Amino acid sequence: MNATRALLKSSSSTRWLARQSRDPFVKSRGGAYRARSAFKLKDLAGKYPILGRRVVDLGAAPGGWSQVAAEKQRQFRGKGVVVAVDLLPMEAMPGVEVVTGDFFDTGVQSRGASSTAEMADTGLADCVLSDMMASMSGIRDRDVAASLDLVSAATWLAHQVLRSKDDDLKFFMHPELVDFRKKQLEPYFFKVVTDKPASSRKESAEAYWVCLGYKGGWVPEEV
Ligand SMILES: C[S@@+](CC[C@H](N)C(=O)[O-])C[C@H]1O[C@@H](n2cnc3c(N)ncnc32)[C@H](O)[C@@H]1O
Numbered sequence: 568m569n570a571t572r573a574l575l576k577s578s579s580s581t582r583w584l585a586r587q588s589r590d591p592f593v594k595s596r597g598g599a600y601r602a603r604s605a606f607k608l609k610d611l612a613g614k615y616p617i618l619g620r621r622v623v624d625l626g627a628a629p630g631g632w633s634q635v636a637a638e639k640q641r642q643f644r645g646k647g648v649v650v651a652v653d654l655l656p657m658e659a660m661p662g663v664e665v666v667t668g669d670f671f672d673t674g675v676q677s678r679g680a681s682s683t684a685e686m687a688d689t690g691l692a693d694c695v696l697s698d699m700m701a702s703m704s705g706i707r708d709r710d711v712a713a714s715l716d717l718v719s720a721a722t723w724l725a726h727q728v729l730r731s732k733d734d735d736l737k738f739f740m741h742p743e744l745v746d747f748r749k750k751q752l753e754p755y756f757f758k759v760v761t762d763k764p765a766s767s768r769k770e771s772a773e774a775y776w777v778c779l780g781y782k783g784g785w786v787p788e789e790v
Pocket residue numbers: 576580583601602604605625626627628629630631632633652653654655668669670671698699700701702
């Protein structure tokens with residue numbers, strides 16, 4: 568990644584973090600969570616059984632989703648794990664292993680995947696969450712390409728770490744992107760739904776893909 572791209576990414580992410588700390592929605596709910604996004608994940612996790620024992624959280628800073636995923640871990644009595652990956656450093660929290668770095672870096676990808684495998688007693692991940700957001704340059708084609716790169720990278724990791732088992736549903740969740748068609752996810756999951764959480768800003772077009780029940784069957788493309 569060149570220096571300009573790194574700077575653009577970090578400055579946009581830093582602005583986003585600053586906005587979270589001022590968000591009246593977050594403050595009005597007692598400030599228990601680091602970001603409004605926590606409420607979005609809580610809303611969706613209340614509707615779908617998405618949070619399992621081994622969770623990978625991509626684009627995790629400042630940590631709202633990781634907080635929600637870690638709360639769920641309590642029921643697994645110390646046997647659960649949340650691996651949180653972000654470009655930006657994230658304040659530590661109990662039950663969460665933080666991996667800091669660019670997810671396009673293969674070293675960062677394998678640290679995320681191996682942490683999940685090593686810290687859990689068996690298997691890899693039950694759930695891959697991705698809330699990675701590309702910094703917006705204002706140049707549409709470039710912004711769409713950057714977002715597509717992120718969803719492709721997150722989907723790739725989901726194929727690496729999810730394992731299909733009839734009795735144990737596996738999940739993948741990512742912000743919806745029209746250009747990356749739902750059809751590209753549907754062959755690998757029993758159900759793919761698009762949902763907008765109640766806590767998402769009404770004026771925002773954001774919605775998430777919630778992919779339920781990993782089927783496997785993915786074959787990497789030859790290069
Ligand atoms: C919407 S925020 C995530 C909020 C988070 N889910 C929460 O609940 O606190 C998007 C995050 O994606 C991260 N991100 C964007 N591109 C990334 C990349 N290539 N690798 C890792 N993280 C990335 C940003 O640094 C930013 O923290």
